[in-house]
Amino acid sequence: MAKVHVPFDLRHLAEGAAVLEVRGTCYRSLMAALRDRYPVLEAALVRDKAFVLDGEILDSPLLEAVAPASEIHFLPRIGGG
Amino acid sequence: MSEAMDFKVIGTRPIRPDGVDKVTGRASFGADFSLPGMLEGAVLRSPHAHARIKSIKTDAALAASGVKAVVTGADFPQVAAGAIEGGEGGGDFADLAGNVIARGKVRYHGHAVAAVAAQSRAQALAALALIEVEYETLPAVLSLDAALAESAPLIDEGLMTSGLAEPATAPSNLASVIEMGNGDLDAGFADAALIVERRYQTPTVHQGYIEPHACVGRWGQDDQAMLWCCTQGAFDVRSMTAKVLGQPVGSLKVIPSEIGGGFGGKTTVYLEPLALLLSKKSGRPVRMVMTREEVFRATGPASAATIDLRMGFSQDGKITAAEATMAYEAGAFPGSPVGPGTMCVFAPYRIANFRIKGMDVLVNKPKAAAYRAPGAPQALFATESAMDEAADKLGIDPIELRLRNAVEEGDSAIYGPKFGPIGLRACLEAAAAHPHYTKAKDAGVGRGVAVGFWFNVGLQSSAEVHINEDGTVTVIEGNPDIGGSRASMALMAAETLGVPYESVRVVVADTETAGFTNVTGGSRVTFATGMAVVEASKDIIAQCCSRAASLWSTDEDMVEWRDGAVHPRPGVNVEAKPLSLKDLAGKAGRTGGPLLGKASLNARGAGPGFSVNLCDALVDQETGQVQVKAFTAIQDAGKAIHPSYVEGQLQGGAVQGIGWALNEEYVYSPEGVMENAGFLDYRIPVASDLPMIDTQIIEVPNPGHPYGVRGVGETPIVAPLAAVANAVSASAGVRMTELPLSPPRVLEALDQA
Numbered sequence: 001m002a003k004v005h006v007p008f009d010l011r012h013l014a015e016g017a018a019v020l021e022v023r024g025t026c027y028r029s030l031m032a033a034l035r036d037r038y039p040v041l042e043a044a045l046v047r048d049k050a051f052v053l054d055g056e057i058l059d060s061p062l063l064e065a066v067a068p069a070s071e072i073h074f075l076p077r078i079g080g081g
Numbered sequence: 082m083s084e085a086m087d088f089k090v091i092g093t094r095p096i097r098p099d100g101v102d103k104v105t106g107r108a109s110f111g112a113d114f115s116l117p118g119m120l121e122g123a124v125l126r127s128p129h130a131h132a133r134i135k136s137i138k139t140d141a142a143l144a145a146s147g148v149k150a151v152v153t154g155a156d157f158p159q160v161a162a163g164a165i166e167g168g169e170g171g172g173d174f175a176d177l178a179g180n181v182i183a184r185g186k187v188r189y190h191g192h193a194v195a196a197v198a199a200q201s202r203a204q205a206l207a208a209l210a211l212i213e214v215e216y217e218t219l220p221a222v223l224s225l226d227a228a229l230a231e232s233a234p235l236i237d238e239g240l241m242t243s244g245l246a247e248p249a250t251a252p253s254n255l256a257s258v259i260e261m262g263n264g265d266l267d268a269g270f271a272d273a274a275l276i277v278e279r280r281y282q283t284p285t286v287h288q289g290y291i292e293p294h295a296c297v298g299r300w301g302q303d304d305q306a307m308l309w310c311c312t313q314g315a316f317d318v319r320s321m322t323a324k325v326l327g328q329p330v331g332s333l334k335v336i337p338s339e340i341g342g343g344f345g346g347k348t349t350v351y352l353e354p355l356a357l358l359l360s361k362k363s364g365r366p367v368r369m370v371m372t373r374e375e376v377f378r379a380t381g382p383a384s385a386a387t388i389d390l391r392m393g394f395s396q397d398g399k400i401t402a403a404e405a406t407m408a409y410e411a412g413a414f415p416g417s418p419v420g421p422g423t424m425c426v427f428a429p430y431r432i433a434n435f436r437i438k439g440m441d442v443l444v445n446k447p448k449a450a451a452y453r454a455p456g457a458p459q460a461l462f463a464t465e466s467a468m469d470e471a472a473d474k475l476g477i478d479p480i481e482l483r484l485r486n487a488v489e490e491g492d493s494a495i496y497g498p499k500f501g502p503i504g505l506r507a508c509l510e511a512a513a514a515h516p517h518y519t520k521a522k523d524a525g526v527g528r529g530v531a532v533g534f535w536f537n538v539g540l541q542s543s544a545e546v547h548i549n550e551d552g553t554v555t556v557i558e559g560n561p562d563i564g565g566s567r568a569s570m571a572l573m574a575a576e577t578l579g580v581p582y583e584s585v586r587v588v589v590a591d592t593e594t595a596g597f598t599n600v601t602g603g604s605r606v607t608f609a610t611g612m613a614v615v616e617a618s619k620d621i622i623a624q625c626c627s628r629a630a631s632l633w634s635t636d637e638d639m640v641e642w643r644d645g646a647v648h649p650r651p652g653v654n655v656e657a658k659p660l661s662l663k664d665l666a667g668k669a670g671r672t673g674g675p676l677l678g679k680a681s682l683n684a685r686g687a688g689p690g691f692s693v694n695l696c697d698a699l700v701d702q703e704t705g706q707v708q709v710k711a712f713t714a715i716q717d718a719g720k721a722i723h724p725s726y727v728e729g730q731l732q733g734g735a736v737q738g739i740g741w742a743l744n745e746e747y748v749y750s751p752e753g754v755m756e757n758a759g760f761l762d763y764r765i766p767v768a769s770d771l772p773m774i775d776t777q778i779i780e781v782p783n784p785g786h787p788y789g790v791r792g793v794g795e796t797p798i799v800a801p802l803a804a805v806a807n808a809v810s811a812s813a814g815v816r817m818t819e820l821p822l823s824p825p826r827v828l829e830a831l832d833q834a
Contacts, residue, residue: 005497009260012246047164048243055498056685056785059540073497076259076420076439078536079348079451079603 002030002070006041007049010074013041022072027051027061030072049074091576091788094725097568098587099339108339111295111311112370119297120149120198122359122369123205124352125212126379127187127194130221130445130753131234134185134194134214141211142197147204150362151212152355153195154184158327165321172349176414178325180448181354187216188236188413189445190754191378193351198359198367221445221753225387225408228254228442236413236443256415259423259439261496269402269434273393277470281463282819283802284746285385285410288452289737289765292341293376298356299366304328306357308335313343313561314600318350319592325354333357336591337561344737345451346381348600377758382747383452384409384417386459388426392467398475398482402434403427407460409441412448417441418456421536424496425799426460428534429505429691430486432495445753451602453734454535454795458741458802462820465531465803470816479530479807480513480693504717504781505532505691511777512693517713526699526710527811533692533716533799537792538603539684543596544613546574546621548676552663554578554585556614559595560606562587564794565726569607570614572722573788577618579645580662596681604792607722608783609684615787620678621662628672629660686785690792692716694735694800698808705828707743707809713775714800719783719791727793732774734797740766741798742805746821 001021006014014020020037024030035042045051051061052073058064066072102108139151157178165172182193195212199205220234227233233254242249244258270276296310306328312318315335323330340347352369359367371380386409393402405426409417423439472479487505494500512518512530522528545557556574560566571585578585589595598610622642629647630637639653646659669676697711714731721727744764748757757763782789802820810817815830 008262009244009246009258052498055501057498057536057538057687058685059538059683071498075424075496078421078424078538079345079418079455 001068002066002072004034004072007074010041010044013044014038024066026066027064030066045074050077086788089576090572090582091720091722092724093572093582094723095568095582097565098571099562099567103339110292110341111338114297114309114338115368116297116299116366119366119368120200120359120363121202121205122196122198122356122367123202123209124193124355124375125195125197125209126375127183127190127192129187129216129218130190130223131219131236132187132216133219134183134187135217136215137195138213139195142208145204145208145211147200148197148208149200149365150198150359151195152358152362154182156358157182157325157354160324172416174324176416176448177321177349180414181325181351189447191375191447192413193355193379196355196359198363198365222254223444223446223749223753225385225410225442225444228444229408236445240415240443254443256411256441256443259420260437261423262436263495264434266402266404266434266436270393272395272401274396275394275471275474276391277467278391279467279818281388281390281466283386283459283462284820285382285446286741286745286747287377287381287763288344288346288383288450289740290342290344290346293371293373294347294352294380295370296353296356297366297368298353298360300357300361304332306333308333308353308357309338310335310353311338311340311347313340313347313563313602315559315561315592316597317348317600318353321350322353322357325350326357334591334593337589340561340563343563344453345455345602348451348602351380373760374758377763378755379447381450381452382447383455384411384449384459386410386422388459388463390463390467392471394471394475396475398477398485400430400432400486403432404436405438405463407437407439409439409456409459410444410446410449411441412444412446414448415441415443417449418451420456422456422460425457425534426464427495429483429488429532431488431492435495446747453737453798457535457799458738461531461533461799462802462806465800466806466818469529469803469807480509480518483532484509501688502781502784503689503691504779507779507781508691508693508715508717511715511779512695515695515713515715515777517695517711517775522697523710525812526697527808527813529696529698529804529807529811531694531800531803531807533694533796535604535690535795535799537608537687537690537795538605539609539687540599540603540605541683542598542610542613543681544610544617545596546614546617546678548621548662548666548669550666550669552584552661552666554580556585556587557590557595558587558610558614559590559598560601560610562589563601564730565723566601566606566610568726569611569722573611573614574618576788577615578621578662604690604794604796605684605687608687608786608790608792611722611790612684612786613680613682616680616682617678620680621676624676624678625662625665628665631672632660633657686783688719688783688785688791690717690796692796692800694804696801696804696808698805698812700809700812700827702831705824705831707822707827709739709772709805711772712739713777714797715777715779716793716796717779717781717791718793719786720780720789721778722788722790724778727778728776730793731776731797735774735801736766736771738798738801739771739805742802742820742822744821744823
């Protein structure tokens, strides 16, 4: 199962967990699995954070493949000048 | 990509294709466009920093000579809240609409209240004076401390802080909180032999682009509209303007002009919805051009910030713990770049124990806009100042201290993900060996070192490559050319196709001609749009191979593309001369039609950029004036497609950062009126203030791009603030922690020392 690193400021929405093991073969299925367990966390992640898969920030993810060994992070959104 | 790639045109320095028009004055910028019957628009702006609008009477203005239309906030539809997509982050459509024109309340001095279109600009300005607005003034909130005070006047009475563990129970000026952390902070500080703890402050500054905002809007009787404007992103202007006006995106065509600088400040809309609604009401095209004063009062700026920083170091210079509390001014609506700031503040270093708290805070100033590497310069001003102070106190060379803590490939960034190949160590080693660093300083001169960092981004891009019948190449793309991207795109197309640079022409197209493309910003164009150009060129190559195989009556896998032509593969028994692009272009009509390559992508694999800056500065002990004696910018570009333009980015970022460090700041009256809204009083550096900015390009290829490119536009502005402050502190003999380091502030510090 992929390792989902819960953002420091949202861990209270995951019973304090820093890392969750979540089953999913792509972004969509991974987030669906996360929503089943922590719906408020999932909503906050989708609304406020950028999705990072194995070190790469992905804009507008949906079907990107997630491997069992994948590391998932969620970051504040980044713009640019 | 391959490090051993043998480039033929990439890495050369041809003249930019738009250069002649720009230096001869033929290029058309935002204010240069005109249409038959065009009206001139003007904006009535709030004379108060914070006030309720009790009433607006426009009858007299509408009846005035030459006036054809007047609009106020009441003419615009209500816009529902929703995140603005497109990579600039920190934005909401309802706030955008409220910033374009005030409804019910003005939130900063200069906030648009009404707009007029008349036959001449003089008539429009005269009509503005006839608009009667009744205000109920409110106390202005002009600083972070004032905004966060318990009894602070509320700028948005409905604003509830997001990001808190427990939902906010009352509104405040604190829009959001972000927290990050890892390890055991107390244990980390307990292990420290040295703790540096200070408050660092940076002022509100403007991007300082030379060309003011300008546009022409034309609303058609069929409700199809057109906009000509100077912008960093025509597609972003289209989506934002359509949303503010409640129109379908497809009903609006946006044509970008040449652009005289943006630096992030032209990634949003101000005048465009006003011009179009005035055009709709008047039935005539409307041009709107800001004055410089309006640019200062109503656009930009970059957030002022206060950062409370604490860093612990072992005796041998390893960082044992770090803590930052970062408050950024959002301006009158939420959306400062504090999020990226929290991720950048310790990004260059390995730190096991840290806590970071970021706060997005409303004040009665214009809504903050992106400015190169938004949020990072403020953050790394604090960290790199503390690193310099630690090096001094520990007796360790400042570059060596950074090398002992520098992140490398495989390290986890403090914000989570692991770094791929990065160039921080290479930049630091280059700095240590640079003649600027190894030569002795002149008497009284201080030398500063600082590191810069920016993530770089990808996002969506499209490109088309058209092969003309004589074999010349036209590239169609949708990113306005700010930093020489036409040349970069031409170089990448030429390299891929194996044709001369001079045979490629790049066209920056409008929203109905180019495929969807995100904004020119985030250091994404050479990376992402460049990738689209390479892919579209490969599409051409595939078509050429297919057609050549057909002409030779062989299979496609029997041919290959080499040196700008299709050849039979070695050993394939085909009696054929290689077919060049020109040969195949000439036969295009007989082999299936025009050669047209296309690509559209959401680019992945943007590689982070690191830099190191060196600054020598001399403080006049009598006057407090600072002279920058020498400045060197070293940065990892991945692969410099056009080295002159990479060097230009490094030099431009250094100059803007030097200005931010030494002189630039918004000066406000107690009532919230900016008192230096012009370039005479808002002091950006000019050539006579500066030494030659030396540059050194480091190339650690980014594996996420076919030619190894990293974005280079953002990172150059990050390190100069601390590099200058560290040099000034060394020369003055006093640690300087608040920018700008203007003569009065330096003199005050010298007097108190």
